[in-house]
Amino acid sequence: INLEGKSFELPTLEGTENEKAIDIAKLRDLTGYITFDPGFKNTGVTKSSITYLDGEDGILRYRGYSIEELADKASFLEVAYLLIHEELPTQAQLDAFSAEIQSYTQVNQDLLRISEGFPTSSHPMCTIAALVGAMSAFYSTDEAGDDEKSVLRLLAQLPVMATWSYKKSIGEGIVQPDTSADYCSTFLQMMFAKPGEKYTADAVVSKALNKLLILHADHEQNCSTSTVRLVGSSHANLYASISAGINALWGPLHGGANQEVIEMLEAIKADGGDTDKYIAMAKDKNSGFRLMGFGHRVYKNFDPRAKIIKKAADDVLTALGVNDPVLAIAARLEAAALSDEYFVARKLYPNVDFYSGIIYRALGIPTDMFTVMFAIGRLPGWIAQWKEMRANKEPIGRPRQIYTGATSRAFVEI
Numbered sequence: 001i002n003l004e005g006k007s008f009e010l011p012t013l014e015g016t017e018n019e020k021a022i023d024i025a026k027l028r029d030l031t032g033y034i035t036f037d038p039g040f041k042n043t044g045v046t047k048s049s050i051t052y053l054d055g056e057d058g059i060l061r062y063r064g065y066s067i068e069e070l071a072d073k074a075s076f077l078e079v080a081y082l083l084i085h086e087e088l089p090t091q092a093q094l095d096a097f098s099a100e101i102q103s104y105t106q107v108n109q110d111l112l113r114i115s116e117g118f119p120t121s122s123h124p125m126c127t128i129a130a131l132v133g134a135m136s137a138f139y140s141t142d143e144a145g146d147d148e149k150s151v152l153r154l155l156a157q158l159p160v161m162a163t164w165s166y167k168k169s170i171g172e173g174i175v176q177p178d179t180s181a182d183y184c185s186t187f188l189q190m191m192f193a194k195p196g197e198k199y200t201a202d203a204v205v206s207k208a209l210n211k212l213l214i215l216h217a218d219h220e221q222n223c224s225t226s227t228v229r230l231v232g233s234s235h236a237n238l239y240a241s242i243s244a245g246i247n248a249l250w251g252p253l254h255g256g257a258n259q260e261v262i263e264m265l266e267a268i269k270a271d272g273g274d275t276d277k278y279i280a281m282a283k284d285k286n287s288g289f290r291l292m293g294f295g296h297r298v299y300k301n302f303d304p305r306a307k308i309i310k311k312a313a314d315d316v317l318t319a320l321g322v323n324d325p326v327l328a329i330a331a332r333l334e335a336a337a338l339s340d341e342y343f344v345a346r347k348l349y350p351n352v353d354f355y356s357g358i359i360y361r362a363l364g365i366p367t368d369m370f371t372v373m374f375a376i377g378r379l380p381g382w383i384a385q386w387k388e389m390r391a392n393k394e395p396i397g398r399p400r401q402i403y404t405g406a407t408s409r410a411f412v413e414i
């Protein structure tokens with residue numbers, strides 16, 4: 001077919017289930033869901049073979065593997081390997097990958113000094129974005145093989161630097177990573193152990209965290225990921241590109257939403273906990289109230305990640321015996337929204353941010369760290385997207401603009 005002077009080949013809708021799904025996605029592109037305009041080479045037309053997402057049917061797959069199966073059976077590092085290296089690792093490859101990451105956990109002490117210079121009140125997203133950006137001042141990014149080292153260093157050190165920020169905010173000394181524990185347990189130990197104390201992470205908490213990180217590991221071309229690709233398209237190094245991604249994720253409309261959800265629930269609790277009142281306000285456009293954590297730009301169905309987290313949240317709350325009035329308010333809001341015609345008609349289901357905030361709270365993660373957890377989870381996805389963009393030799397991003405200002409004006413001297 002010919003559209004606006006360009007010819008496109010119509011998809012055949014034949015072949016395997018996966019090929020058909022890809023054809024359907026292409027057909028959606030052609031029929032206006034997305035303007036597929038490769039001529040402009042901007043972030044809206046990126047091709048990628050990392051994450052497949054179907055917002056109509058609520059399907060999410062990393063490199064062809066279903067998110068449900070990965071969240072159930074894989075470890076976060078297996079998924080990180082899959083995203084970055086395109087294949088699931090063998091046991092030997094996974095052991096080598098984990099050992100390499102562990103060998104990079106010692107962060108440069110000058111970065112620690114920079115971190116200590118931040119005010120105690122600094123939001124941890126601000127601190128980690130700055131520290132990751134600063135990494136390129138300390139490590140080479142110019143020679144062959146440096147990118148692979150940067151990948152390992154980031155995977156090893158982002159969680160370490162994230163816990164520095166938290167420890168500082170509570171006035172406690174930092175805890176060194178325990179390289180004999182798994183990725184999630186090491187993180188929990190650095191967060192919750194007192195310096196010098198022996199600490200063993202709770203297996204329920206560690207397992208739930210593993211699942212959460214997997215569910216956040218990639219989500220095709222969202223705001224932070226396309227930022228990483230766009231910044232990297234100018235050949236800015238991996239640290240600079242990931243730092244930009246962390247800043248993009250911080251915003252309350254993106255990764256910051258899970259923090260907003262808990263703050264909203266706290267505010268509802270402080271106001272007496274009347275969820276019916278807030279459901280009514282959410283339906284009233286003039287109320288000024290926005291129900292955080294409901295609806296998603298691409299999912300016209302339940303976000304598949306939300307389904308998995310909801311179940312995990314229920315299991316964690318039961319296993320840990322958590323009895324938290326804020327979480328009870330969340331449960332009432334969820335039930336009301338799922339049965340209310342207004343929300344059902346608009347497909348405003350609770351999304352991943354709604355449940356992730358709840359589960360992080362149940363795991364004892366402080367609210368300011370919620371978005372940081374998202375960043376730690378998303379890191380392998382950002383890395384994979386950056387590497388794919390560079391491997392494809394994509395040209396520098398140049399988003400398209402439609403000019404809406406004055407056509408031509410004469411300068412008047414004052």
Ligand code: MLT
Pocket residue numbers: 216218219221222223254297352
């Ligand atoms: C994400 O996981 O990045 C969010 O759901 C936002 C998005 O995909 O646009």
